[in-house]
Amino acid sequence: METFAVPMPxxxxxxxxxxxAQPGAALPxxxxxxxxxxxxxxxxxxxxxxxQHADALRAGFMAAWExxxxxxxxxxxxxxxxxxxxxxxxxxxxxxxxxxxxxLARSAVTAVAASPLVSKPTIALNHPDGRGETALPPQxxxxxxxxxxxxxxxxxxxxxxxxxxxxxxxxxTAQYQRRSAAAFAAQWQRLGGSAKIAELNVLNGxxxxxxxxxxxxxLQSEPSAVLFAGLDADQARQLRxxxxxxxLGELAIYGTSSLNPGKARQLPGPExxxxxxxDLPWQLQRDHPAVMVYPQLAAKDADLERxxxxxxxxxxxxxxxxxxxxxxxxxxxxxxxxxxLLDVRFGDGPASFERRxxxxxxxxxxxxxxxx
Numbered sequence: 041m042e043t044f045a046v047p048m049p050x051x052x053x054x055x056x057x058x059x060x061a062q063p064g065a066a067l068p069x070x071x072x073x074x075x076x077x078x079x080x081x082x083x084x085x086x087x088x089x090x091x092q093h094a095d096a097l098r099a100g101f102m103a104a105w106e107x108x109x110x111x112x113x114x115x116x117x118x119x120x121x122x123x124x125x126x127x128x129x130x131x132x133x134x135x136x137x138x139x140x141x142x143x144l145a146r147s148a149v150t151a152v153a154a155s156p157l158v159s160k161p162t163i164a165l166n167h168p169d170g171r172g173e174t175a176l177p178p179q180x181x182x183x184x185x186x187x188x189x190x191x192x193x194x195x196x197x198x199x200x201x202x203x204x205x206x207x208x209x210x211x212x213t214a215q216y217q218r219r220s221a222a223a224f225a226a227q228w229q230r231l232g233g234s235a236k237i238a239e240l241n242v243l244n245g246x247x248x249x250x251x252x253x254x255x256x257x258x259l260q261s262e263p264s265a266v267l268f269a270g271l272d273a274d275q276a277r278q279l280r281x282x283x284x285x286x287x288l289g290e291l292a293i294y295g296t297s298s299l300n301p302g303k304a305r306q307l308p309g310p311e312x313x314x315x316x317x318x319d320l321p322w323q324l325q326r327d328h329p330a331v332m333v334y335p336q337l338a339a340k341d342a343d344l345e346r347x348x349x350x351x352x353x354x355x356x357x358x359x360x361x362x363x364x365x366x367x368x369x370x371x372x373x374x375x376x377x378x379x380x381l382l383d384v385r386f387g388d389g390p391a392s393f394e395r396r397x398x399x400x401x402x403x404x405x406x407x408x409x410x411x412x
Contacts, residue, residue, distance in 0.1 A: 075113035077362045080133040082142030086120040094144055096337060096344040097165065100351025101141070103334050108359060119143070123151035134160055138365075141165070141358050153180060161365065161386070163358055165350065181391040183357055185350055185379065187216055188223035190296035190318045190397060194268065195227035197316065197399060197412045198294045202266045205292075208259065209237040210279070211270035212247075220270035220296055228268075240275075247275055252282040259288055266292045269315070273301040277311045284311075292316070297323070297397070300407050302342025312402040322349035322378040324398050324409050330378050346379075353377040357393075361386050 081101055083094040098116065105114055115137065119129045126148040133140050139161040143149050150168040152158065158177035166184040168176070176182065198207065207228045211217035218239070225235040238255075241248045259265055267283075269276045276299050283291055297319040299312070321328045322345065337348040356375055361384075364371035370388035374381065380395040400407035 076111035076366065078113050078115065078136065078138045079358055079362070080115050080117050080137035080140045080142075082117040082119060082126075082129060082133060082140055082144075084121060084126075084143065084145055084148070085116075085118040087145070089121065090145055092341075092344060093347045096339065096348045097144060097351040097354070099337060100334075100348035101355045102351075103348075104352040104355035104359075107333065108356075112359065112362065117142070119148070121145060121147075123147060127151055127155060127157065131157060139163070139358060139362060141354055149182070149184075153177060161358075161361055163354060163361070165354060175390065178390055181357070181361070181384070181386050181393055183350070183354055183382075183393055183395075185320075185346060185395075187220045187296055187298065189395065191220045191223035191268070191270065192227040193318055193397060194294045194296060194316070195224045195231065197318075198266050198268070198292065199228065199231045199233060200412065202264075202292060205233065205264050205266045206262055207233055207235045207268055208255075208262070208265050209235055209268045209270065210240055210255075211237075212240055212242045212275065216298070217270045217272075220298070221268065224268045224270065240271075242275065245274065247278045247282075249282075252279065256283055256288065259283070259291065266294065269293055269295040269299065271295070271298065273299050273312070276315065280311050280315065290314075297342075297346070300324075300342065300400075302345060310405055313404065315402045317400055317402070317407060318397040319400060319407065320346055320349050320379045321398050322346065322352075324400050324407060328378070330376055334378065349378045353379045353382065357382065357384055360384070 081098065083098055084090045085094045105112065117129055117133050119126050126143050130140060130152055141163045142165055143152060144165045146166045146169060149164045149166045153168045153176050158179045160179060162180045164180055164182045164184065167182055167186055209221045209225050211221035221237055225237050228235045240251050269279055271279065276295060294316045296317060299315060299317045300319045300323060302323060322331055323342065325331055334352055337345050339345050356377060360373050361371045364387060371384060371386040374383050380397040383394040385392045398409050399412045400409050
C-alpha cells in the first residue's frame with residue numbers, strides 16, 4: 041500500500057415514540073407465572089459520555105421486547121465507565137440471569153472478554169480492543185456496529201464494480217475515519233488491488249483547498265481510479281464539489297454510513313449525487329417490513345438512531361439464542377434485521393456473527409437503496 045501526500049500550498053509534493061425512561065426507571069413486570077428466560081441488559085447509564093447512547097439502545101431493546109416478550113424477563117443493569125465497576129456488575133448478574141446483553145463501551149467489552157467470567161451467553165454490544173487478535177470466550181457473541189465492517193463491505197462493492205482499479209483512500213485525522221480507511225485499504229489489498237492512502241487536514245470543519253487542488257491533479261493522472269471517502273457527510277460534499285468538473289465528475293466514490301447524516305440533518309442539493317455508501321435498513325428503508333413494525337426514535341442524531349436500531353436487533357438475536365438454548369441445541373439462524381442481514385452461529389464452538397448492511401447511492405440529495 042502506498043501512502044501518498046497531498047501537499048499544502050507552498051510545500052513539496054510527497055421518533056414518533058414517547059421519550060425513553062429515565063435511567064434507573066423500573067422495567068415492566070414479566071407475565072404472571074414467572075419467565076422462562078431471564079436476560080440482563082447491562083448498559084453504562086451512569087456514564088456521562090455514553091448515557092445518551094445507552095438510553096437509546098435500551099429504548100430499542102425494550103421496543104423489540106414489547107413485540108415478543110412472552111416467556112422473557114428483562115432486568116436493566118446500570119453501570120458506569122470503569123472496568124472494575126462493569127466486571128463487578130457482570131459477576132453479580134451471572135448469578136441471577138440466564139443471559140447478559142452488554143456491555144456497550146469498547147473498554148468494558150475488552151475487560152469482560154479478557155476475564156475468566158464468561159460462563160453464560162453474553163451478547164456484547166461493541167467490539168473489544170485488538171479485534172481479531174485474541175479469541176473471544178465461546179459464550180460471547182459480538183453484535184456491535186462497526187465502521188470497519190462497513191469499510192470492508194464498501195471495498196467488496198467497489199472491487200466488483202471496478203475490477204483492477206487503483207483505490208485512493210481518504211480520511212481526516214479523526215480516529216474513526218482512520219480506522220475506516222485502514223479497513224478499506226486492507227480489504228482492497230486482500231482482493232488484489234492497489235491502494236493509496238492519505239489524510240486530509242481539516243480546519244474549522246473545512247478541508248484544505250490546497251490539498252484538494254493537489255488531489256485533483258493526482259487523480260487526473262490516474263484514469264482507472266476509484267475513491268474511498270472515509271469522511272463525514274459535509275467533508276464528502278466539499279470533496280465532491282472540488283472534484284466535480286470534468287474529467288473527474290464521474291469518478292466513483294464509495295463510503296460508509298458516516299456519509300449519511302440522517303433525516304434531521306439531511307444535506308440539501310445534489311452535491312453527493314452518485315456517491316455510494318452503506319448504512320442500516322433502519323436509516324435507508326422505512327418501508328422495510330422489519331423496520332415498519334417498531335416505533336421511531338425521536339432523535340436529531342443519526343448515530344443515536346443507529347444505536348436504537350442495534351438495541352432492536354440485539355433483542356431479536358438474544359431471543360433466538362434463548363430459544364435454541366431451551367431446546368438444548370446450537371443456535372444457527374439468519375435474520376432480516378433493522379441493522380442489516382444477520383447471520384448468527386452460537387453454542388457450537390466459537391460464536392460467529394456477520395452483518396451485511398444495505399447499499400445505497402445518493403440521488404437528488406437522498407441516499408436511495410440499491411442492489412450492488
